[in-house]
Amino acid sequence: MTEPADRGPVLRRRIEADLDSLREKSQFRTLETAPGINLCSNDYLGLAYDPRLKQAVASALAESAAIGGTGSRLLSGNAPEWAALESAFAEYSGTEAALYFTSGYAANLGLLGSLLKPGDVVFSDALNHASLIDGMRISGATKVIYPHRDTEYLAHALRQHSGGTGARVIVSETVFSMEGDVAPLEDLLRLARDHGAEIVLDEAHATGTRGPRGRGIAAELGAERNVLAIVHTCGKALASAGGFVCGGKMLRNYLINHARTFIFGTAMPPYLARQIEAALGLARAADAERAHLRAISMALRKGLTAAGIPCGTSSTHIVPILLGSNEMALHMAAELQRLGFGVKAIRPPTVPAGTARIRVSLTSRILQEDIRRLIAGAEAAWQSGRRTFAGVAHV
Ligand SMILES: Cc1ncc(COP(=O)(O)O)c(C=O)c1O
The missing domain is CATH 3.90.1150.10 (Aspartate Aminotransferase, domain 1)
Known part of the structure; x- marks a missing residue:
C-alpha cells in the first residue's frame, strides 16, 4: 500500500513528465x-x-469610501456602486436585469453551473470557450456538441433529444474568440422557437465592438429579450474586469441565490464599478x-x-x-x-x-x-x- 508520505514524489514526477511532454509537442507555454x-x-x-478612463478611475478612487471589496455581495460587499452599475448595464444590454460577476469566466461558470441540471440537455457549439465548457461540465447536464456553426446538425440533435422532460438549452458565443466568425443567431433563434429550447449567448468579443452602440450581436438583431441569458464581459473592449449575466429579473434572483461563483467570492472594490460605468459610456460613443x-x-x-x-x-x-x-x-x-x-x-x-x-x-x-x-x-x-x-x- 502506498503511504501518504510517498504521494509527494509521485505528484512531482507526474508534473515533470507532463511538462516534458508539452515541450516535446511544442506546446509548452510561458508568460x-x-x-x-x-x-x-x-x-x-x-x-x-484612454486618459478619460484613467481620470474616471482616479476620481472614483478619490471619492470612494472604501477601496476594498470587504466581503461577498451577500454579506458586506454590496456597495451602492454595484447596483447602479447593474441597472446601467441592463439598459445597455437591452435586458430587464444584469448581475455582475468578478470575471467573465466566473459569470459563465456560475450561470451554467447553477442553471443546468442532470436530465437537461445542453447543445454546445464545438468551438465554445473553456468557461462555457466548464460551466456545462459541472452542471451534470447531458452535453451535445455540434460542429462549429452547423445548424443542420443542431436541428437533427434537437429532434433526437425531443423526448425528455428536462430543459434544452443552446449555448453559443456570438463572435468566436479563436475563429473571429459570428454565430448563426437567426437560425439559432428559429431552432429554439421550433423546438422549445432556450438560448444562452456569450458576447465577450462582441461587447463594445458589434451592434448598435457596441451592444452586441443579439442587439444587432433586436433579439436581446428572445434569449434566456446574454453574457457580456468587461475585460476586453471595456478595458476593465468582470462579466455580466444579462436577462430577466427572475434569472438575476436565481443567480444571486444559486450561482456559486457569485455567492462564494469577495466583491470587487467599488471603484471598479465606476470604472466599468465610465468605460460603458466611452464604448457607447465609440x-x-x-x-x-x-x-x-x-x-x-x-x-x-x-x-x-x-x-x-x-x-x-x-x-x-x-x-x-x-x-x-x-x-x-x-x-x-x-x-x-x-x-x-x-x-x-x-x-x-x-x-x-x-x-x-x-x-x-x-x-x-x-x-x-x-x-x-x-x-x-x-x-x-x-x-x-x-x-x-x-x-
Ligand atoms: C468567449 C469568452 N467568454 C468568456 C471569457 C472569460 O472572460 P474573462 O476573461 O473576463 O474571465 C473569455 C475570455 O477570456 C472569452 O473569450
Whole structure:
C-alpha cells in the first residue's frame, strides 16, 4: 500500500513528465509577452490607454469610501456602486436585469453551473470557450456538441433529444474568440422557437465592438429579450474586469441565490464599478473606433487571402492566420515578432489539434500602415515556412 508520505514524489514526477511532454509537442507555454505592436490584445476599442478612463478611475478612487471589496455581495460587499452599475448595464444590454460577476469566466461558470441540471440537455457549439465548457461540465447536464456553426446538425440533435422532460438549452458565443466568425443567431433563434429550447449567448468579443452602440450581436438583431441569458464581459473592449449575466429579473434572483461563483467570492472594490460605468459610456460613443476596426479587419483579411494565406471564416476584428502545425505557427510568430509585431502562436489544446495559428486580434489603435506591413511580413514568413517545413502538415 502506498503511504501518504510517498504521494509527494509521485505528484512531482507526474508534473515533470507532463511538462516534458508539452515541450516535446511544442506546446509548452510561458508568460513572456511579445513586445512591439500588440496584435494579441483584447483591448478592442483602445480604452485601456484612454486618459478619460484613467481620470474616471482616479476620481472614483478619490471619492470612494472604501477601496476594498470587504466581503461577498451577500454579506458586506454590496456597495451602492454595484447596483447602479447593474441597472446601467441592463439598459445597455437591452435586458430587464444584469448581475455582475468578478470575471467573465466566473459569470459563465456560475450561470451554467447553477442553471443546468442532470436530465437537461445542453447543445454546445464545438468551438465554445473553456468557461462555457466548464460551466456545462459541472452542471451534470447531458452535453451535445455540434460542429462549429452547423445548424443542420443542431436541428437533427434537437429532434433526437425531443423526448425528455428536462430543459434544452443552446449555448453559443456570438463572435468566436479563436475563429473571429459570428454565430448563426437567426437560425439559432428559429431552432429554439421550433423546438422549445432556450438560448444562452456569450458576447465577450462582441461587447463594445458589434451592434448598435457596441451592444452586441443579439442587439444587432433586436433579439436581446428572445434569449434566456446574454453574457457580456468587461475585460476586453471595456478595458476593465468582470462579466455580466444579462436577462430577466427572475434569472438575476436565481443567480444571486444559486450561482456559486457569485455567492462564494469577495466583491470587487467599488471603484471598479465606476470604472466599468465610465468605460460603458466611452464604448457607447465609440462609433468611429468601431468603423476603423471594421476597415482594418477587412484590409487584413483581403491582404492575407490575396497572398494565399488562409484566415478561415473570420468576419470580425479577430483574424486567425491558420497554419496547421505547431512548428509553422511558431515560425510565423518568430518572423512577425522580428518585424516588431507582438503576436503569439496559439496551439492545442487552446485550439483543436492540427489548427495551430496566429490569432490576430485588432484594436482601434492599429493603423492601416501597420496592416500593410503585417500582410507583407506574413506573406514572407508563409513562403519561408513552407520551404522549411515541407512535409509537415499545414492547413
Ligand atoms: C468567449 C469568452 N467568454 C468568456 C471569457 C472569460 O472572460 P474573462 O476573461 O473576463 O474571465 C473569455 C475570455 O477570456 C472569452 O473569450
